[in-house]
Amino acid sequence: MxxxxxxxxxxxxxxxxxxxxxxxxxxxxxxxxxxxxxxxxxxxxxxxxxxxxxxxxxxxxxxxxxxxxxxxxxxxxxxxxxxxxxxxxxxxxxxxxxxxxxxxxxxxxxPARGFLIPRESFRAWVDLRGGRELRQEDFYHWTRRELNLLMDGDAPAGGRWNHDHANREPPPRGCATLGAPRPYRPREDAIDEEVRADLDRWQREDGIEFVGRDGPRLFPASRREALAALRRFVDKRLADFGPYEDAVLAADPVMSHSLLSSSLNLGLLDPLEVVEEAERAWRDGRAPVNSVEGFVRQIAGWREYVWQLYWHFGDGYRDSNALGHREPLPRWFAELDADAVTARCLATALAQVRDTGWTHHIPRLMVLGSHALQRGWDPREVTDWFHRCFVDGYDWVMLPNVVGMSQYADGGRMTTKPYTSGGAYIHRMSDLCGGCAYRPGDRTGPRACPYTTGYWSFVHRHRDVLAANPRTARAVYGLDRLTDLREVLRGERGRGDLPP
Incomplete structure (x- = not known):
């Protein structure tokens, strides 16, 4: 047989x-x-x-x-x-x-399925580059040409490859929600009841432990549900996705995001059918090019790039630690104890992970990941946490995303700079600073923002590395002018276990 x-x-x-x-x-x-x-x-x-x-x-x-x-x-x-x-x-x-x-x-x-580009084609692209850096934007352009995806002849649709200029708007001020149509949500059935009973029994009798909450299932678990979620996104939500894809609202964690990552990573959807549906919406006049391009880039650019680098860099990539970060994850973070956190942005993101196993890419990168980077937590532990705690997290997903993008532990093999910031960025791109005990502009004092002091602490600890990088050298020069931080920075080590 x-x-x-x-x-x-x-x-x-x-x-x-x-x-x-x-x-x-x-x-x-x-x-x-x-x-x-x-x-x-x-x-x-x-x-x-x-x-x-x-x-x-x-x-x-x-x-x-x-x-x-x-x-x-x-x-x-x-x-x-x-x-x-x-x-x-x-x-x-x-x-x-x-x-x-x-x-x-x-x-x-x-051969692997569920991805857009065969691995041998990626290796050929690497060889053609002759040792040059493997940057995501270059890979994205090549992928779209290879697939004839969102192209007008030899030119990119809309006249440019990247529509970030129209896709980085802060959230509308004074609005608690974006007002987008609701995303598709599945209904649980007898299979879900059986699964929940089995998980309860595993915990009770087999000693298997979990973290986070298991409320009603929020993401598709069948091909039929995944297709319904895809149709709902393309028909009702894609048009408004682009402008606010980097924005964050405390009361609207989903905004216009697709929520399709778990369906793609379970193999319920094929990425080609997803990007082709998005392109069809643009060609039919149902969605503007900036929203479609932003969504296509998430899949044909970033998701595919991460998959290819996972294999290209090899299993030893997980041990990368160019910045020498060794602090263990504090218990409150590992346990998703959002109630222990005072900083509203971090408490909100951590609560979303605790309650749903999901939050979109900006809270992942600029709130959760940035905090870990600023505190010097061990990148291997941070990678494992993201893998375990997100419904769309798999080893191939999180290893490049966390080691390379979020924690800069590979020293720049994947990105050109560390992605971290002070409270000003979070204040500009979200409503999370409103009602917070801290002030994003305060570097010192009782209301100093932990992201602002954390950012300058990070610059202080790694000033030699950052000064040698043209994209971060200005931060080092700026630090030298901030006399109010000198005493704070002298005593900043050893507090990575305390919630902000």
């Missing part, structure tokens, strides 16, 4: 399409639900729920065509397969899973 193994993030129909490099047409599907995955790491409860619900929904769709195994480990599940014929599996999405698959004695590994 021929078998094809589906991992828990390979749940869409494109993982069963035989094509030229897919599974045999007569192969029977095996899916393995491994408790050891959840035993090894303390995942967000809502993430565990989503993954298990999505796997079980897919198994229900496949019916008699699937052999669904609940086992302690993948190895145990595979040993129970009838027959000894070789089985197939599409290339896994993590270094650990790929190493496990390579160690099996009767497997044929098929």
């Amino acid at each position: 021929r078998w094809h193994w589906l991992f828990g993030d390979q749940l869409g129909p494109h993982f069963l399409d035989p094509g030229d490099d897919g599974p045999s047409r007569d192969a029977r599907v095996v899916m393995i639900e491994s408790r050891a995955v959840f035993r090894r790491r303390r995942f967000h409860r809502a993430k565990a729920h989503l993954v298990l619900s999505a796997m079980r929904h897919r198994a229900a769709e496949l019916g008699d065509h699937v052999h669904y195994v609940r086992a302690e480990t993948y190895g145990e599940g595979l040993r129970g397969l009838p027959g000894r014929d070789p089985f197939t599996v599409h290339h896994p999405t993590s270094h650990a899973a790929a190493a496990f698959v390579r160690g099996l004695d009767r497997v044929r590994v098929l």
